[in-house]
Amino acid sequence: MDFAFATEPGPGRPNEDHVIVSGGFAIVLDGVTRPPDLDTGCVHGAVWLVRTLATCLVEALAAEPAATLDLILASAIDRLRGRHAGRCDLTNPNSPSSTVAIVRERGDQVDYLVLCDSSVVFEDGNGITVVQDDRTARLPAYDRHTVARLRNRPGGFWVASTDPSAAAEALTGSVARDNLRRLLLCTDGVSRLVEFFGLDWAEIFVLVERSGPRGVIDAVRRYEETCPGLLTRPGHARGKRHDDATLAVSLVRTRTGIGTPPSR
Numbered sequence: 425m426d427f428a429f430a431t432e433p434g435p436g437r438p439n440e441d442h443v444i445v446s447g448g449f450a451i452v453l454d455g456v457t458r459p460p461d462l463d464t465g466c467v468h469g470a471v472w473l474v475r476t477l478a479t480c481l482v483e484a485l486a487a488e489p490a491a492t493l494d495l496i497l498a499s500a501i502d503r504l505r506g507r508h509a510g511r512c513d514l515t516n517p518n519s520p521s522s523t524v525a526i527v528r529e530r531g532d533q534v535d536y537l538v539l540c541d542s543s544v545v546f547e548d549g550n551g552i553t554v555v556q557d558d559r560t561a562r563l564p565a566y567d568r569h570t571v572a573r574l575r576n577r578p579g580g581f582w583v584a585s586t587d588p589s590a591a592a593e594a595l596t597g598s599v600a601r602d603n604l605r606r607l608l609l610c611t612d613g614v615s616r617l618v619e620f621f622g623l624d625w626a627e628i629f630v631l632v633e634r635s636g637p638r639g640v641i642d643a644v645r646r647y648e649e650t651c652p653g654l655l656t657r658p659g660h661a662r663g664k665r666h667d668d669a670t671l672a673v674s675l676v677r678t679r680t681g682i683g684t685p686p687s688r
């Protein structure tokens with residue numbers, strides 16, 4: 425599969441999203457931003473977390489090519505625990521964490537996994553399918569105590585941090601590769617085009633085809649500048665004015681004739 429991607433931090437801040445693509449898989453991660461005065465028990469931060477988790481995922485994908493993606497993720501979180509190198513309190517419920525979106529080509533199938541509020545969206549012969557874990561959108565409150573109490577707990581929400589068992593809570597599935605037309609993975613800094621700004625996924629695929637993944641992020645920034653009032657929804661945590669935005673896309677190749685050598 426050919427993947428293209430774009431990633432951009434919110435203005436003036438480090439990028440806590442991360443993306444890795446290869447010919448056989450794509451990984452998109454969104455590190456959870458830590459309030460400056462929050463004790464995480466960890467000497468590392470969100471940027472370290474997403475980069476190290478991505479490395480652990482690549483290692484697990486290479487080491488266990490036949491394993492299901494939830495087992496790959498559990499193995500990666502277990503590897504990640506070791507990377508704290510005994511310096512951090514891995515029982516702290518505010519330890520750095522990340523959402524996860526993965527797709528992987530496996531024979532004639534494409535497997536996908538989503539944990540927390542990143543998304544996988546694909547179009548096949550049945551139309552567009554949106555794979556989203558909406559448990560973070562249904563918390564009773566969003567203060568730090570409630571979030572810490574419900575993190576990686578039944579009835580709460582699940583995220584990649586220090587508990588490998590969170591991987592079993594991910595949404596997973598497979599789609600036949602030959603039926604796949606368009607596919608994207610993104611962080612919530614991109615899916616806000618749908619959740620807050622009123623676009624639909626078909627429009628976003630059109631944007632990808634016209635302007636590539638960078639054109640989608642440009643659209644996010646235009647909406648954030650011109651329609652900030654839409655980032656408020658009753659009963660939900662208010663969206664940040666700007667967020668890190670990342671997407672990886674794969675479009676089925678169409679024959680254009682361009683670059684085809686003349687026949688003799």
Ligand SMILES: [Zn+2]
Pocket residue numbers: 465466467468508511512
């Ligand atoms: Zn640490």
